[in-house]
Amino acid sequence: MGKYKGQSRLVLKPKSTQEVSQIMKHCWERRIGVVPQGGNTGLVEGGGVPVKDEVVLNLGSMNKVRSFDPVSGALVADAGCVLEVLSQHIAPHGYIMPIDLGAKGSCHIGGNVATNAGGLRLLRYGSLHGTVLGLEVVLPDGTIIDQLSTLRKDNTGYDLKQLFIGAEGTLGIITGVSILTPPMPQSTNNLVLALNSFENVLPIFKKTRARLSEILSAFEYFDRNAYELVVKHKLGKPLAEDEIADAPAFVLVETSGGNKEHDEAKLQEFLEEVMSDESLVKTGVLAQATEQFQQLWALRESIPEAVSKEGKAYKYDISVPVSTFESVVAKTRERLQEKGLYQTPGGVREVVGYGHIGDGNLHLNVVAEKYSDEIEAALEPFVYELVESHRGSISAEHGIGLMKAHALHYSKSKESIALMKKIKNVFDERGIMNPGKVLE
Ligand SMILES: O=C(O)CC[C@@H](O)C(=O)O
Numbered sequence: 428m429g430k431y432k433g434q435s436r437l438v439l440k441p442k443s444t445q446e447v448s449q450i451m452k453h454c455w456e457r458r459i460g461v462v463p464q465g466g467n468t469g470l471v472e473g474g475g476v477p478v479k480d481e482v483v484l485n486l487g488s489m490n491k492v493r494s495f496d497p498v499s500g501a502l503v504a505d506a507g508c509v510l511e512v513l514s515q516h517i518a519p520h521g522y523i524m525p526i527d528l529g530a531k532g533s534c535h536i537g538g539n540v541a542t543n544a545g546g547l548r549l550l551r552y553g554s555l556h557g558t559v560l561g562l563e564v565v566l567p568d569g570t571i572i573d574q575l576s577t578l579r580k581d582n583t584g585y586d587l588k589q590l591f592i593g594a595e596g597t598l599g600i601i602t603g604v605s606i607l608t609p610p611m612p613q614s615t616n617n618l619v620l621a622l623n624s625f626e627n628v629l630p631i632f633k634k635t636r637a638r639l640s641e642i643l644s645a646f647e648y649f650d651r652n653a654y655e656l657v658v659k660h661k662l663g664k665p666l667a668e669d670e671i672a673d674a675p676a677f678v679l680v681e682t683s684g685g686n687k688e689h690d691e692a693k694l695q696e697f698l699e700e701v702m703s704d705e706s707l708v709k710t711g712v713l714a715q716a717t718e719q720f721q722q723l724w725a726l727r728e729s730i731p732e733a734v735s736k737e738g739k740a741y742k743y744d745i746s747v748p749v750s751t752f753e754s755v756v757a758k759t760r761e762r763l764q765e766k767g768l769y770q771t772p773g774g775v776r777e778v779v780g781y782g783h784i785g786d787g788n789l790h791l792n793v794v795a796e797k798y799s800d801e802i803e804a805a806l807e808p809f810v811y812e813l814v815e816s817h818r819g820s821i822s823a824e825h826g827i828g829l830m831k832a833h834a835l836h837y838s839k840s841k842e843s844i845a846l847m848k849k850i851k852n853v854f855d856e857r858g859i860m861n862p863g864k865v866l867e
């Protein structure tokens with residue numbers, strides 16, 4: 428996003444957990460701040476940026492698969508393994524990673540876990556809080572906590588690993604991950620529906636769940652503006668213009684099942700059913716081959732790239748009731764209009780909404796020519812208050828980082844934040860782990 432410029436004189440690339448431990452011990456004794464980094468693809472604003480000349484600890488050289496059990500699907504890997512490399516490693520055994528996201532080609536599994544990244548498969552396989560079986564972690568004082576269990580069941584008191592999932596490197600450094608991988612589906616299909624109105628998203632979602640429940644693997648949403656940006660920046664092949672006409676909203680449905688013929692027939696039947704109701708759907712495209720499957724996904728997956736090509740983005744990654752998705756986008760646009768900042772010189776170019784509707788996660792992106800205090804003041808705390816009014820979350824899947832630490836209270840109570848600070852203190856009373864992130 429180009430919002431934060433880090434400063435650090437030293438980047439260390441340890442090759443083993445022992446080396447991480449020695450580095451941490453050294454830094455602990457001298458009270459030197461440390462910022463852990465994975466693949467540097469994080470969307471946690473400023474989460475991996477050293478701001479006070481901290482040492483950068485990059486896990487990229489710890490990239491070995493430690494073990495894989497082809498019966499249980501339990502994978503144990505160094506934190507610096509690239510997500511896609513892990514997928515390739517387990518594919519010949521008939522397994523896939525339970526997490527998938529646009530940055531798969533460079534993000535690290537350790538970073539995924541540290542940020543509790545959500546992504547495109549969460550609807551089907553659940554969050555990392557469920558799929559991570561164990562972790563190996565180095566605490567700020569250099570102590571190694573080996574909890575690299577591959578057990579499905581383990582009720583032996585506090586589940587410590589959960590604290591590190593999504594802690595954004597503020598409690599320690601994840602050096603190893605044990606994760607449960609699901610069997611690879613035999614057949615994967617997708618379709619995109621162009622809807623007549625946003626109000627139709629919910630009935631379609633309901634219908635999708637009812638008709639395709641056992642094979643549904645993703646239900647994604649994007650609005651017209653997001654679609655237009657992808658087409659404008661030539662990142663996706665446009666749908667037939669005459670048919671989609673002025674469709675204001677789109678959904679992408681993906682299925683992953685065990686029987687190709689059965690799944691295709693189910694999807695075809697579903698498409699015919701929703702298309703027969705003209706008040707619901709303008710048009711639908713069912714992917715006929717792998718190339719088209721990828722083209723349809725590109726319409727959704729390329730949105731963040733299209734947004735960054737369009738200008739500087741204010742990104743809000745929020746959880747709100749699905750029924751309010753469109754009104755949140757519309758109210759944000761109205762707010763900018765009122766302030767004379769919408770589509771005016773130097774102002775905001777577009778407000779777009781997209782996201783993982785199946786998980787209740789909306790990505791609200793406000794794209795401007797450049798970052799300005801005026802735009803920021805119009806958006807904050809406005810957006811956060813809007814989220815709070817729906818009892819939503821100001822960070823659904825990206826995290827808090829540096830940028831949203833001050834806004835934590837919109838989603839967490841005073842008492843919860845106080846408890847979080849106590850926990851931080853138990854692990855890191857010297858405050859050397861990723862200082863300033865998550866908690867102010
Ligand atoms: O850049 C964003 O706001 C969202 C990125 C990512 O979480 C996505 O769902 O595409």
Ligand SMILES: [Zn+2]
Pocket residue numbers: 545546782783790824
């Ligand atoms: Zn997302």
